[in-house]
Amino acid sequence: MFSSNNTVLTQRALSVLRIVSAFLLLQHGTSKLFGFPHVAYFDNLQVFSLIGLAGILEVVGGTLLLVGLFTRPVAFVLSGLLACAYFIGHASKGFFLFPTLNQGESAVLFCFIFLFLAAAGAGPWSLDAARSRGKA
Structure with missing residues (x-):
């Protein structure tokens, strides 16, 4: 009994992790573009630049992850984006093994959260889950 309840809570927590992480990443994008x-x-950000x-x-x-649509491939691409962001934008500012020294903690954390989501999926509170229920 504890095991099945634990599974339900874990899946719900996965959805919450996805939603919160997507919302926070979305703010990075809206601050750059809007x-x-x-x-x-x-x-003075140029849209046709690396940061753009x-x-x-x-x-x-971030929008796709927020609603949980195409979560695995989107999270995989975003994980790569954040890895590049760390090594291009932060690692050169200080010893790369200590992200605290080069202000790269959020890039590293986002990278690994999105890599986890690419492996684990969106969770039950997502359009991906609703689509798979509709096919069954």
Whole structure:
């Protein structure tokens, strides 16, 4: 009995992790592309730049993850994006094994959360789950 209850709670927690992580990533993208929330560093961002491309992936991918649609492939792509963001944007600012020193903690954390979601899926509170229920 405890085992099945634990499985249900684990699956619900997976959905919550996906939703919260997607919402936080989405804010990175909207700050780059739309200036909200405002981050001065992105004031004159060119959309057709590496950071602009990251913003597009963050908005599109974050939105898809938020609703749980195509979760596994989207999370895999975003995991790669965040790995690149760390090594391109943060690792060069300090010893790469200590992300605290180069302000890369969130990139590393997002990278591994999205890699986990690519393996684990979206959880029960997702459009992916609703689509698979509809096929059954």
